Amino acid sequence: MNNKLSDLIKNNHGQLYTLEGAATAIMMIILIVFIIKASPLTPLTSSTSHQQVEAQLETTGTDLLIVLDHVPEDEEYSLLKEALMDWSGVEFNGQSSTYPGSVTEVSTVFNRVFLGYGTAFNLEVAFLNEDEEWETRKMFWNGRPSDNSILVTRKMAIHNSDNISASFIPDLSENSDFYNILDIKLTLWRM
């Protein structure tokens, strides 16, 4: 009995397994820490692609379309509607000069509200064609949007009395005052 105990104390076998165990444990922990640290950009990291930034962009876009589509007391049309009625269907690329005057007014507002704060925008107009299918034309085009872009839309009814300039938008109802419906698509993304 006494012999066995002293054997156990003097025994130096099996020590390598213990060391290996400790080393493995340390390596595992370092690996886990590394993996977690190696992904510093999660959806919740404070950055310009944070979901709250995108939410703010969406709010701003919706707000601006509402404000632009507001009819001032002494006017017949809102700023946006007047621009769309006068627009001949030309695609304005980048920062090229816009015409006529009402379109320039709207593009100036967009430039000041968005470009001044590092946000790029595209404005597209969708309408129903003769086959009653949606067709889209570009109005202001600043290039292909990034993957985390925001799209806000606003619908606008057009009547015969509005005398729309764009000839490619057809009159859907010859017998009534209803002319067509426009879907204004504003795409926003941070540059």
Added chain:
Amino acid sequence: MNKTPSTKRLSQKQTRHLLYLREDKGQISLDFIAGTVIFMVTFMFLFQTLTSLFVPFVSNSDEIKSMADRVAMTLAESTDGLADSPTENNIISVNRAIELNDQMSLDYNGVLEEYGLSSDNTKYNLNLSLRETDGSIYQYQGNIVLNNGPVSPVTANVAQTSRIVYIEQDDIITILYVRVW
């Protein structure tokens, strides 16, 4: 008289204590030190690493952000805020804005309570400003309309919501900034 001590024979009783030098027992205290060091290193590692490990996965500004959103929504869309009529969002009245600015100067805590930013336990801060699209403070007939509340801190998280509003009286598009912290 040149006696060397090595040649002197010692009795068995005298030599017994010398045996301890060759003993390998009692070294368990070294293991103990090693164990303690490993434990402490692990402990420090946990404190150092674990606290910052999940920071990228946690958002700490959700609460104030939703509060800023709510205040901004009330101001821009409700007649309890600045809106001109209950049916038209984002069209605000300059008179209401001036009124709110005065109210914030006179009774800042009352305004906080009105917008649900203060209770018995917690109190948030609110800074409101109405700016033109170029960033300058909006002025109506030479007077600043809305720019009130404490200066936002540099060290704390501040949530900001901006709303685009139209002022009928002046026919101008302005931006309403709401900051909560």
